[in-house]
Amino acid sequence: MSEEPHRTPITPELDLHTFRPSEIGELLPEYFAECLREGIRGVRVIHGKGTGTLREGVHALLKRLPEVQEFHYPAAEGGWGATWVVLRPLEPESTADPTGD
Template sequence: MPIEDSIDLHTFAPRDIPSVVEEYLTEAQARGFDEVRVIHGRGKGVQRQVVRRVLSRHPAVRDYRDAPATRGGWGATLVWLEPPPPGESDPRA
């Protein structure tokens, strides 16, 4: 999966969402991203809840909140990441 400043979860099976988000956040942090956007869709809010559970316990996450309307609104979450630990940044970033 390419690591960019956003990930659209619509292409993944619902059962895979927690592991996909965990791996994405870890890789995004290693590549030095300080903010990323997770696009989970609006729907009934089930995927949003799944994503928020992962975010609340992931060690790379400093903060998160709903994206503004111009960046997906309730269908996306902005995530601010901690800087990568010293010596663990990805030279391919």
């Protein structure tokens, strides 16, 4: 019996408590891409307070992701345990022929 992959609902809030730190590097870009496809441009990422290790890792990743326009810590809602992320709008797909024909 194969186990179905867990589908995370796409909402303006992502709680990282259910994920391993090693999953964050893949999870955030994929989640943000789905948010943009759904028209969601703001996401509250809940990383918790703890030792700050997860928050630091999340912030380092956010600085490198091209889809992140800006982020604010602490988040207005969620305080020190969350970061508010603003995503760049999707670029409209070009209908021009790249060959120039």
